[in-house]
Amino acid sequence: MTDPSATFLLFGATGDLARRMIFPSLYNLLSDGLLPDDFLIVASGRSAMDDAAFRKEVDAALKEFLAADRYDAERAKSFVGMIRYQPVEAGNADQFRALADRIDGRADRGLSVYLSTPPSLFAPTAQGLAEAGLITPKTRIAMEKPIGKDLASSKEVNDGIGALFDESQIFRVDHYLGKETVQNLLALRFGNVMFEPLWNATAIDHVQITVGETVGLEGRVSYYDGVGALRDMVQNHVLQILSIIAMEPPARMDPTAVRDEKVKALRSLRPMTDETVKTHSVRGQYTPGAVKGQIVTGYADELGKPSDTETFVALKAYIDNWRWQGVPFYLRTGKRMPDRQSEIVIQFKPVRHSIFGRNGHGSGLEPNTMVIRLQPEEYIRLQIMSKRPGLERQVQLEEVTLDVSLTAAFAGQRRRIAYERLILDLLAGDQTLFVRRDEVEAQWTWIDSIIDGWKDANVKPSPYSSGNWGPSSAIALIERDGASWHD
Secondary structure, three states: OOOOOOEEEEEOOOOHHHHHHHHHHHHHHHHOOOOOOOOEEEEEEOOOOOHHHHHHHHHHHHHHHOOOOOOOHHHHHHHHOOEEEEEOOOOOHHHHHHHHHHHOOOHHHOEEEEEOOOHHHHHHHHHHHHHOOOOOOOEEEEEEOOOOOOHHHHHHHHHHHHOOOOHHHEEEEOHHHHOHHHHHHHHHHHOOOOOHHHOOOOOEEEEEEEEEOOOOOOOOHHHHOOOHHHHHHHHHHHHHHHHHHHOOOOOOOOHHHHHHHHHHHHHOEOOOOOOHHHHHEEEEEEEOEEEOOEEEOOHHHHHOOOOOOOOEEEEEEEEOOOOOOOOEEEEEEEOOOOOOEEEEEEEEOOOOOOOOOHHHOOOOOOOOEEEEEEEOOOEEEEEEEEEOOOOOOOOOEEEEEEEEEHHHHOOOOOOOOHHHHHHHHHHHOOOOOOEOHHHHHHHHHHHHHHHHHHHHHOOOOEEEEOOOOOOHHHHHHHHOOOOOOOO
16 A cells, blocks of 8 residues: 555535535544645635635534534634635646645645536646646545436546546545445444355345435536436446446455456446336426425426426336346435435345245244345344244244444444545545446446437336325336335
């Protein structure tokens, strides 16, 4: 591992992500003594202001978004003192040269660049960095999603960055990979002897992945319409979770080995056709309703016009390889759901033969289920069968829960912002929790097959009332196979 970067250059520093996540994460890393000595943060945005004005804005953001017990006035003063602000617009060579002057004399100590901007600005920003002499072998660049809107545009974005940076210098961010519980999937599978032998089509009936949001557009009107739930959530967060669940065991815990196995799983996803999208996918769009007791408007009302953009999608996916042949993966995500939750359900098959009566009839025998909750709580629950206490002649079984609450188990440790992990790894040059180009392209290849199928089959979004788990057809998607969503 190389020495950590001593300079962090943030584009889009006046944006919402920077205020909510990036600056609080950097502050927490400083508080824990995890940043290099003489660390410098160079913040860039289009707004014209001086260092003092921007530092005041950052301090206000820390007060607003840090946990109450984390903010310390003296430490915040030290933190904002590390920040220099430089206004820069893509294509303005003079501003990029001024930016380079703010970093002068530090290039040999490593530079980590973070692009919290629209993807249309990725390549022009990288070109500006190159012309200002800021790209060296010790420069790394991180990019927030989305990486394109389909396979073709994804390649265009990656080609633009790849022309100036080696793949080993490129860090594609999916913040879900920074979540402790997502990383814990690797520990669960490969650090415990009892699970991996059962992690296949022999023992598992199906897998569910749910990412539900209670919010609507929330100020993202210009971005979201025309993108939709499939591109916004499934292409990145959901498929990254799927790849970790489905991957083969890597030879070791390093960036190449882990990402090699993830991309193999993604490439094994069975493409959709204009026929299978009718039976294996559901599109939905929320209408007026109530979420958490609050009356909310519909998507078209928020947008101010009718739209065919989906705010909900449910999919039945198959991975065509030896481990998962015939096991359906049910995926769903949507806005204006009843609850904000991200979880994985591993549904095991029934025991092959019941000794507790014919097919378990009358005994209460049920297949085992594992529920892995990623947010808002973090836990792993395994439903197992146990004998119900009593003197009945016939054994009566009852489902009981083995509950591992990660929040309770590690109660003495602070729950970290996902971006803390990702920024620390960026500074250190560790790509394990970042998405490689071939992963992005494998994800888009599968997503494009669904989009093309919807277009060819003229599949339009079905309405669902806000506060529900999508259209009724989403329930039918899984129940026609004799299963049910875990709500």
